[in-house]
Amino acid sequence: MGRIVLENVSKSFGDTQVIPPLSLTIEDGEFAVFVGPSGCGKSTLLRLIAGLEEVSGGSIVIDGTEVADVPPAKRGLAMVFQSYALYPHMTVRKNIAFPLRMAKMTQSDIDARVNQAASVLNLNDYLERKPGQLSGGQRQRVAIGRAIVREPSAFLFDEPLSNLDAALRVGMRMEILELHNKLETTMIYVTHDQVEAMTMANKIVVLRAGVIEQVGSPLELYRSPRNKFVASFIGSPKMNIFEGDEAKKHNAHSIGIRPEHIDVVKSNGEWQGTVGVAEHLGSDTFFHIHNTGLSEILTVRAIGDVNLRNGDTIHLNPRADDFHRFDEKGLRIT
Amino acid sequence: MSNRTIPRLLQTPAVLLLLFWMLVPLGMTLFFSFIRYFLNNTRRPEWTSPSIDNWRGFGNYQYVWNQDAFWLAIQNSLLIVCSILFLTVALGIAIAVLINRSFPGRGIVRVLLISPFFVMPAVNAVLWINMLLDPVLGLQGIAVANINDVILGLRDAPLVGGFFSLWPKFEPISFRATQTSAYAVIMMVTWQWTPFAVLIFMTSLQSEDQQQKEAAVLDGAGAWSQFRFLTLPHLGRPIAIVVMIQAIFHLSLYAEIEIVSRGNGNKNLPYYIGELVNNNIGAASATGIFAVILANIVAIFLLRMVGKTLME
Numbered sequence: 001m002g003r004i005v006l007e008n009v010s011k012s013f014g015d016t017q018v019i020p021p022l023s024l025t026i027e028d029g030e031f032a033v034f035v036g037p038s039g040c041g042k043s044t045l046l047r048l049i050a051g052l053e054e055v056s057g058g059s060i061v062i063d064g065t066e067v068a069d070v071p072p073a074k075r076g077l078a079m080v081f082q083s084y085a086l087y088p089h090m091t092v093r094k095n096i097a098f099p100l101r102m103a104k105m106t107q108s109d110i111d112a113r114v115n116q117a118a119s120v121l122n123l124n125d126y127l128e129r130k131p132g133q134l135s136g137g138q139r140q141r142v143a144i145g146r147a148i149v150r151e152p153s154a155f156l157f158d159e160p161l162s163n164l165d166a167a168l169r170v171g172m173r174m175e176i177l178e179l180h181n182k183l184e185t186t187m188i189y190v191t192h193d194q195v196e197a198m199t200m201a202n203k204i205v206v207l208r209a210g211v212i213e214q215v216g217s218p219l220e221l222y223r224s225p226r227n228k229f230v231a232s233f234i235g236s237p238k239m240n241i242f243e244g245d246e247a248k249k250h251n252a253h254s255i256g257i258r259p260e261h262i263d264v265v266k267s268n269g270e271w272q273g274t275v276g277v278a279e280h281l282g283s284d285t286f287f288h289i290h291n292t293g294l295s296e297i298l299t300v301r302a303i304g305d306v307n308l309r310n311g312d313t314i315h316l317n318p319r320a321d322d323f324h325r326f327d328e329k330g331l332r333i334t
Numbered sequence: 335m336s337n338r339t340i341p342r343l344l345q346t347p348a349v350l351l352l353l354f355w356m357l358v359p360l361g362m363t364l365f366f367s368f369i370r371y372f373l374n375n376t377r378r379p380e381w382t383s384p385s386i387d388n389w390r391g392f393g394n395y396q397y398v399w400n401q402d403a404f405w406l407a408i409q410n411s412l413l414i415v416c417s418i419l420f421l422t423v424a425l426g427i428a429i430a431v432l433i434n435r436s437f438p439g440r441g442i443v444r445v446l447l448i449s450p451f452f453v454m455p456a457v458n459a460v461l462w463i464n465m466l467l468d469p470v471l472g473l474q475g476i477a478v479a480n481i482n483d484v485i486l487g488l489r490d491a492p493l494v495g496g497f498f499s500l501w502p503k504f505e506p507i508s509f510r511a512t513q514t515s516a517y518a519v520i521m522m523v524t525w526q527w528t529p530f531a532v533l534i535f536m537t538s539l540q541s542e543d544q545q546q547k548e549a550a551v552l553d554g555a556g557a558w559s560q561f562r563f564l565t566l567p568h569l570g571r572p573i574a575i576v577v578m579i580q581a582i583f584h585l586s587l588y589a590e591i592e593i594v595s596r597g598n599g600n601k602n603l604p605y606y607i608g609e610l611v612n613n614n615i616g617a618a619s620a621t622g623i624f625a626v627i628l629a630n631i632v633a634i635f636l637l638r639m640v641g642k643t644l645m646e
């Protein structure tokens with residue numbers, strides 16, 4: 001169980017409305033990711049669901065129950081915070097056992113659940129340590145452990161990986177996904193990192209200034225972004241978007257094309273320009289191209305190591321099927 | 335010269351001065367505690383000057399050890415210090431937690447709360463014993479007299495009169511008496527030092543992690559559990575600091591004892607030493623050394639206790 005329905009939920013702090021009325025359904029067992037730039041209200045939305053903030057309007061229904069009057073602990077949700085929020089004076093074992101202790105479980109049940117969680121998360125060797133003696137990744141695991149022992153109907157994660165270094169982040173990402181596959185519990189995951197969103201989600205919710213810009217699977221968002229904001233937010237490097245004659249040719253106010261949908265050719269390309277910065281990654285090469293007459297900088301991704309350097313002239317062929325067309329309001333034209 | 339020598343040389347005067355400052359009084363106390371030394375002794379005039387010839391070994395210690403008054407003084411010192419510590423810490427935590435929330439006028443309330451700390455100890459004692467606790471003229475006396483009047487009046491009232499005529503007449507407590515003077519001292523010092531505890535606990539509460547509290551709320555912890563498992567452990571170190579500093583200060587309480595009872599009430603160790611110093615310097619010094627030992631035992635004991643109970 002773990003179906004979460006938001007109906008016209010809004011939130012204001014004083015006079016500033018952070019979240020205008022918003023509706024959203026998260027199905028049982030889904031891995032939903034809220035993604036958007038910093039300050040767009042992702043954490044606020046998550047805290048509304050958790051019950052740490054009160055909604056200013058609308059209703060939240062979890063598994064068929066309207067939860068406005070249900071205290072946070074009784075909503076059957078577990079949250080993992082960005083700062084981990086471990087209890088610094090307790091050992092790892094006591095940290096993980098804390099929610100069970102608060103639920104007045106018997107000691108033998110508590111021990112059984114804690115030990116099970118510890119083995120799932122590889123924490124067996126650290127149970128008697130204090131959080132201060134653990135690495136960032138281990139602390140993260142303890143925070144997750146504290147969440148899973150409660151056997152919640154949904155997990156809420158608020159940027160759980162942003163305090164970890166890049167390599168660890170990739171590892172933890174996989175661990176969280178494996179956990180989701182194993183538990184099959186609803187998870188709502190907040191991040192500002194679109195790569196995390198793309199790699200983890202079944203359903204991505206793109207937010208801007210408290211407004212849902214688009215909801216869909218990662219590939220839906222990639223293939224048919226509903227507007228220019230989603231188009232440039234999803235995908236790395238960013239989609240090239242420009243107006244002008246080229247856009248008029250396609251009967252649009254502006255058009256976009258992703259860097260990976262432009263081919264580099266030897267000569268007689270449809271477009272040409274001068275190579276600015278070239279990022280040689282080995283597997284791919286990213287070119288930042290000037291003087292195309294299309295936009296200030298055009299980004300192009302070429303497969304493999306293409307031997308063009310700063311100042312060279314480059315010939316390009318965009319793939320005609322992969323243009324995205326937008327109208328004056330920035331909305332997608334289909 | 336290595337580049338460390340000059341700083342060392344420059345530090346030397348300060349270090350020497352400090353050593354001198356501490357070691358000389360301690361050394362002299364130690365020396366006096368091993369000799370017979372009286373300010374006034376007509377039978378043995380040679381004992382009135384401090385001289386190694388009057389060596390008494392552990393005689394002074396033995397003499398003090400066998401005095402009932404010495405043990406009473408120690409008992410009293412411990413009673414006074416422990417009571418003040420307990421009360422200031424308990425009140426300090428309660429007040430700090432209460433004023434940590436925001437409410438209108440918080441700034442003024444905070445300043446008012448701190449103000450007892452700026453009252454001089456002797457003035458504090460005079461105010462309390464004369465104006466508040468005096469059984470006749472103080473607030474206590476007036477309050478008790480008024481309560482008695484009210485009860486007396488109510489005895490004639492219909493319905494409840496019978497109930498109130500069963501009540502006794504209240505007697506005001508004289509806080510200058512032997513048995514009660516310690517309570518007066520505990521009250522006045524607690525009043526004066528609670529702000530110190532509040533101040534330290536308040537700063538510490540402000541550095542408490544709010545996300546931990548939110549996590550605890552989600553984990554099902556109520557207000558009491560949050561206090562017990564998060565706030566109290568967080569305050570562990572500040573409590574240890576408050577306890578240590580106050581223990582050191584209150585073991586040497588003197589002015590309050592003097593003003594409350596002028597030697598008629600319960601004495602503490604410094605007051606006992608003060609009385610000995612009127613004549614028997616040797617015994618006074620020996621008691622002083624006992625006091626140093628006691629202070630160290632108390633400090634170690636308290637630190638252990640605070641550390642154990644709070645850090646889990």
Ligand SMILES: Nc1ncnc2c1ncn2[C@@H]1O[C@H](COP(=O)(O)OP(=O)(O)O)[C@@H](O)[C@H]1O
Nearest residue numbers: 013014018036037038039040041042043044045
């Ligand atoms: N307690 C609060 N009081 C006032 N404004 C807040 C509060 N919490 C968040 N905000 C505002 O709400 C907006 C969204 O914040 P947040 O949900 O934390 O964004 P995100 O998590 O997407 O970065 C921000 O502009 C922030 O300043």
Ligand SMILES: [Mg+2]
Nearest residue numbers: 042043044159
């Ligand atoms: Mg946030």
